[in-house]
Amino acid sequence: MGLPCGTFNTRPEEDMAIFRTRAQWIMLFLGIAFAAVIVLAMPMDWVVWTILLGIYVIAVLGLHILTGLCGQFSMGHAAFMAVGAYAAAYLGGVLGWPAWGTFLIAGLAAAAVGMIFGLPALRIKGFYLVMTTIAAQFVIIWYFREAGWSGGVYGLSVPSLAIGGQALSYIQFWWLTLAIIVPMLYLAKNIQRTSWGRKFVAVRDNDLAAEVMGINLFRTKIVAFFIGCFFAGIGGWLWAHFMGHITPLQFDFHLSLVFLSIIIVGGVGSTAGVVLGAVVLRLVEKLVDNVSSALQGAFPDVFGVQVFPALSLIFFAAVVLFFIRWEPRGLYHKLQRFKTYYRLHPFSY
Amino acid sequence: MTDLADILIQGFLVGGLYALLALGFVMVVKSSQILNLAYGYQILITAYILFWLLDGLGLPLGVAVPVIFLVGAFMGFTIERLAIRPLLGQPFLAILMTTLMLGTLIKGIAVMIWAGASYSFPFTPGGMLNIGGIQILPSVLYAFVTALVIFGLMYVLFQKTKVGLAMRVVAADNTVAQSLGITVKKIFSVSWVVSGVIASVCAMLAGMVQMVTPELGDIALMKGLPVLLLGGMTSLPGALVGGLIIGVVEGLGGYWGGEIREVIPWMIMLLILIVRPWGLLGERRIERI
Numbered sequence: 001m002g003l004p005c006g007t008f009n010t011r012p013e014e015d016m017a018i019f020r021t022r023a024q025w026i027m028l029f030l031g032i033a034f035a036a037v038i039v040l041a042m043p044m045d046w047v048v049w050t051i052l053l054g055i056y057v058i059a060v061l062g063l064h065i066l067t068g069l070c071g072q073f074s075m076g077h078a079a080f081m082a083v084g085a086y087a088a089a090y091l092g093g094v095l096g097w098p099a100w101g102t103f104l105i106a107g108l109a110a111a112a113v114g115m116i117f118g119l120p121a122l123r124i125k126g127f128y129l130v131m132t133t134i135a136a137q138f139v140i141i142w143y144f145r146e147a148g149w150s151g152g153v154y155g156l157s158v159p160s161l162a163i164g165g166q167a168l169s170y171i172q173f174w175w176l177t178l179a180i181i182v183p184m185l186y187l188a189k190n191i192q193r194t195s196w197g198r199k200f201v202a203v204r205d206n207d208l209a210a211e212v213m214g215i216n217l218f219r220t221k222i223v224a225f226f227i228g229c230f231f232a233g234i235g236g237w238l239w240a241h242f243m244g245h246i247t248p249l250q251f252d253f254h255l256s257l258v259f260l261s262i263i264i265v266g267g268v269g270s271t272a273g274v275v276l277g278a279v280v281l282r283l284v285e286k287l288v289d290n291v292s293s294a295l296q297g298a299f300p301d302v303f304g305v306q307v308f309p310a311l312s313l314i315f316f317a318a319v320v321l322f323f324i325r326w327e328p329r330g331l332y333h334k335l336q337r338f339k340t341y342y343r344l345h346p347f348s349y
Numbered sequence: 350m351t352d353l354a355d356i357l358i359q360g361f362l363v364g365g366l367y368a369l370l371a372l373g374f375v376m377v378v379k380s381s382q383i384l385n386l387a388y389g390y391q392i393l394i395t396a397y398i399l400f401w402l403l404d405g406l407g408l409p410l411g412v413a414v415p416v417i418f419l420v421g422a423f424m425g426f427t428i429e430r431l432a433i434r435p436l437l438g439q440p441f442l443a444i445l446m447t448t449l450m451l452g453t454l455i456k457g458i459a460v461m462i463w464a465g466a467s468y469s470f471p472f473t474p475g476g477m478l479n480i481g482g483i484q485i486l487p488s489v490l491y492a493f494v495t496a497l498v499i500f501g502l503m504y505v506l507f508q509k510t511k512v513g514l515a516m517r518v519v520a521a522d523n524t525v526a527q528s529l530g531i532t533v534k535k536i537f538s539v540s541w542v543v544s545g546v547i548a549s550v551c552a553m554l555a556g557m558v559q560m561v562t563p564e565l566g567d568i569a570l571m572k573g574l575p576v577l578l579l580g581g582m583t584s585l586p587g588a589l590v591g592g593l594i595i596g597v598v599e600g601l602g603g604y605w606g607g608e609i610r611e612v613i614p615w616m617i618m619l620l621i622l623i624v625r626p627w628g629l630l631g632e633r634r635i636e637r638i
Contacts (some may be wrong), residue, residue: 030471050437056589071417073442120623123622124622127384127441127582128578130576131574131618131622132619132622134574135575135615137613138571139615146608146609235448253567261444261446266444268442304464306461309460309465310457310459313453313454313460314454314458316450318454320446321432321454324436324450325436328439
């Protein structure tokens with residue numbers, strides 16, 4: 001994308017920088033500081049909203065690497081997240097491991113399960129891979145519902161995270177989430193710039209051609225599944241500790257759909273798009289909340305209790321359909337267009 | 350009395366219904382290579398509309414059934430024309446998500462209107478049939494027979510009519526079909542309409558075998574997709590064979606394993622995807638760069 005007016009790259013390091021100018025660095029730190037401070041002024045339900053937004057972003061970053069970069073569609077991402085969450089709950093809650101110690105294990109457990117379901121990806125793609133991941137969704141969640149150790153439909157309770165014997169408050173939990181999101185975003189952004197990232201993109205664009213060029217297709221796809229599901233597992237770890245109690249129902253097929261939709265709304269293949277898409281879809285959920293309670297308040301005899309689940313399905317579907325049909329390149333592209341337009345603001349060229 | 354023979358026959362008969370579920374997918378995949386994930390929810394809403402026609406408006410069954418066939422056909426036509434056709438040539442993910450989101454939309458509308466209530470159709474036959482000492486549910490038997498009739502009709506459509514011939518040409522190669530003077534888009538429309546009618550047949554049968562609940566759409570997808578993959582995405586006989594296999598194995602799984610019944614179709618599907626990704630009777634596509 002174009003640099004700010006009057007800035008030119010003269011050295012390779014400048015060309016490589018993600019944040020090129022001092023103003024961009026300042027904006028970055030202000031942005032992070034704003035995200036950290038804003039929750040102090042929020043009512044409690046918005047703090048919860050923000051934390052869940054953060055967890056969504058972490059999980060979807062994994063899906064972004066898997067689907068947006070490597071082109072391997074996953075419709076079972078919520079199930080991979082569930083693996084991380086159950087690992088955290090079982091190790092921490094049942095076996096009594098320290099809650100902080102399960103962080104990496106949760107991620108690695110999800111990554112391992114993801115790799116197993118990614119194995120067929122060597123031979124299949126498109127429809128067939130979608131089917132495999134839908135199967136992963138149903139089989140994994142079914143397993144958690146039926147297995148003895150996972151508490152069946154009632155799920156498991158998770159010990160809360162504590163620092164110095166003091167359980168984290170919601171606001172502190174958001175800071176923790178933020179402290180995980182920022183490195184994760186950096187990681188996801190940087191993966192695109194490594195040789196692995198370029199291999200992913202080559203596989204996405206044409207896997208046959210990529211193989212002819214000497215890319216090990218199998219290893220690339222498996223690594224994509226590993227990284228993508230690792231992120232999901234970390235998201236699951238946070239989710240488990242935030243919710244305090246997990247059940248198989250929390251990780252249903254609809255959540256997987258939401259994750260995939262976030263990528264579409266944000267723009268396939270862009271890291272910033274993940275954040276934008278997550279914000280928009282979470283805002284839609286909030287909007288549905290308000291609209292449905294307003295409708296129920298205004299016409300109590302027309303709209304019953306079904307109005308909330310029904311409207312959340314309808315609004316969600318309508319927003320995603322709108323983006324696929326009219327903005328297929330997503331919000332990130334919109335933002336870029338906007339920035340390009342105002343780059344040289346008072347002058348048109 | 351759950352005898353093994355009972356289980357086998359019951360599974361076999363339910364398999365016919367599963368085959369019919371898969372047939373609706375096959376119709377669309379065959380002509381346009383689009384996996385219509387809204388299909389399960391088309392079944393859901395036609396089932397609700399049928400119930401409303403019968404119970405709310407009090408129409409006799411002979412009137413209500415043709416009406417929902419029309420509704421199903423119209424729905425298939427509308428989805429193709431308004432949502433799918435503008436996206437032709439777009440990436441695979443866009444079309445897949447569109448069908449899935451249309452499904453979600455339809456489910457939302459169904460939940461909004463019928464408030465998640467569950468019904469069973471008034472024409473559901475009760476009791477058990479006893480044929481040669483084997484106990485079977487009459488609704489399952491009706492479903493099986495209807496499924497066979499529909500498969501027969503589809504066979505006639507594909508093999509004996511001009512439209513069917515055109516559909517086979519389109520399935521083989523769109524470009525060739527176009528240059529032979531077949532209006533490919535019209536054939537797409539026809540296949541979606543036929544798929545919509547099959548959805549309304551499925552709605553009738555599935556509502557008879559099971560209750561009509563908002564989960565009916567998900568159940569239809571959960572049973573139909575593994576059958577589709579097992580039989581091969583584009584094969585009519587494949588759908589029938591796959592449906593029967595899954596029905597029987599699922600019945601056996603329920604007999605021996607209890608709870609594993611629910612995921613058996615998916616397990617079979619994963620197995621077939623690893624061993625033979627193009628399905629039992631599907632055709633293998635060779636790719637070029």
